[in-house]
Amino acid sequence: MQDIIKKADVLIEALPYIRRFKGTSAVIKAGGSMMEDKDIVKAVLEDIIFLGSVGINPVLIHGGGPRISEKMRQAGLKPKFVDGLRVTDAKTMKIVEEMLDEANAEIANHIKELGGNAKPLCGKADKIIKARKLKHKGKDMGLVGRISSINTSPIKKMFESDTIPVISPIGIGTTGCVFNINADQAACEIAAALKAEKLVLLTDTKGILRDESDEETLIPTLTITEAEDLIKRNIIQAGMIPKVKAAVTALNKGVKKTHIIDGRTSHAILLEIFTDRGIGTEIIR
Template sequence: MGQISNLDTARVLVQALPYIQKYYNKTIVVKYGGNAMVDEKLKNAVMTDLVLLSLVGIHVVLVHGGGPEISEMLKRLGKESRFVGGLRYTDKETIEIVQMVLAGKVNKDLVRHLQQNGGQSIGLCGLDGGMIKARKLCKTGADLGLVGEITQVNRKPIDDAIGNGYIPVIATIGCGENGEVYNINADTAAARIAAAIGAEKLMVLTDIKGLLRDKNDESTLIPVVNVSDVPNLIRQGIISGGMIPKVDCCVEAVRRGVSSASIIDGREPHSILVEMFSDEGIGTMFQ
């Protein structure tokens, strides 16, 4: 692709202006996972997007998982990953590894990437400042060990980081009443964090284009969904399998007061900027 002219650059910036004004001084939460987290080129595109948003006065909060890295570390230590209904069974030994990999390696790698791209960021996890309070997840009907559900989000550590000019990077582990450490689903955590801090927008990066009417045909993308239509879409089988928890977290965020939540394709470079700075956006928006 050829270089764009200075004039074209100026036009692009002018077109972005109304969107920058719309989100100026507002907070957006990005849930980061999937291919965009593994592919170095895509990771770099995500980091530059977040730094750019931050520099034009939009408050950014990055919430991340790290399933593949946890599986890799368990394998290295000779421990088999076990899944129950798509969720990782987490025993005492596994939660130590989850804490080490998520709050340590993955979290600090993301902080480093943001810093390298000119951003100011700080790594946090749900244990810091009592940010994520949790209890054992019981509603699945299966025992998942130390997998938790969120009972409360304390926004103060996040507000403090934003107030001091940092992009908070949050690893999703939570703390129980008696100090137990819980593994928390990152999609769910992103929705609850977005609601707790009064975010304007939640963006969930995935490895698919968005919600498709026909899952085998990317041209059947549904750009906008009202949360009231979701049960019907599940009944029709349009929302099924691994999409259900992602859609649920978007619905949860909107129901708790977030203006909109989007599932966007993390495989597309700069998909965050396209979603933020254009009318048509990218992926599927829930409102």
């Protein structure tokens, strides 16, 4: 009986959040490595389906890094990165498109298998992400793109039919040239363009830690100013920096709250959004 009562308590705790966020949109970004783990994928997609079921409009942006790197090695190409960005020549870009299209379709189909309604949207074919060539510290990154604008029409059309948009981060230039887009940045700009209530970045850490070797030092809440200060003091380092910068950019462009959470935790999205304590780090204005 106590277990049943606890389940009821969970629902009651979630109710005010469900009421508050009904009719809003939430953009979730899941990295490619995370989306290769079947158990994690199932929990993430179930959470996203739940969001849609309670009146929130979820949008999923996914990466495909491990698949892309493996396919490159099979083709005799060596993956090369500069500050976390994949140097992308024409041969690599073909592989990027192929692997992201493959992952895009798989994720949308998996959502359908779990009882949800989803449609794969490609930045290229659906012309969602308009981009131009990125200039990064004077280095030629090839076909790595910088987002110039977001076309939200295909996404909002999905909302009207209660369909979950599953978006791959490929941009298209004014001449039709395709660009490889950083998935964190794509999620940030899409959330900003939608004026989303939330941007949720799923990671393989508990969130932002004061001491990266100690998960007990998790920081539950940060303001923009505090987050920027932690970057300056080298407390936020390495791969967490672009995620935090993306979160800050999203907030500055109108997103209400951003969350950096551990996607390996079962049902992490629901625990972060619909419970009083949450499980990761939220960054607020």
